[in-house]
Amino acid sequence: VHVLCTLATAGPEPATADPAVVVLGVRADFTGSCLDLPELAAACTDGLFVLPPMSVAELRESITRPAELAGLTLEPGLVQLLLRDAGLREEPAAVAATAPAAGPGDTPSGALPLVSHPLMATWQRR
Known part of the structure; x- marks a missing residue:
């Protein structure tokens, strides 16, 4: 969790660095716990992509x-x-x-x- 919070609050990288993309998969029943952490709340709501249940x-x-x-x-x-x-x-x-x-x-x-x-x-x- 500490690593995710650090990634979520990290500032922008210098223009010469390759951008990093972090994909966080969270089950719906754990989303609330992520939203309780201020460092993760914005990361969990900005660009949110919800997958429907599988058939x-x-x-x-x-x-x-x-x-x-x-x-x-x-x-x-x-x-x-x-x-x-x-x-x-x-x-x-x-x-x-x-x-x-x-x-x-x-x-x-x-x-x-x-x-x-x-x-x-x-x-x-x-």
């Missing part, structure tokens, strides 16, 4: 795509288990074909951390 399809891809890129095969049923444990339900293919397309905002905003933590633990135990 179930995007969450599924966030699980499967990195494994594919690493040449790994996921255990059958792992993706469904992770999504179910995060409180999400995938529609069967027959139902999904007739249902309206799911998109961002169709999942709770806290679903990604619920999926990422068990994925990290699984990766560390591989």
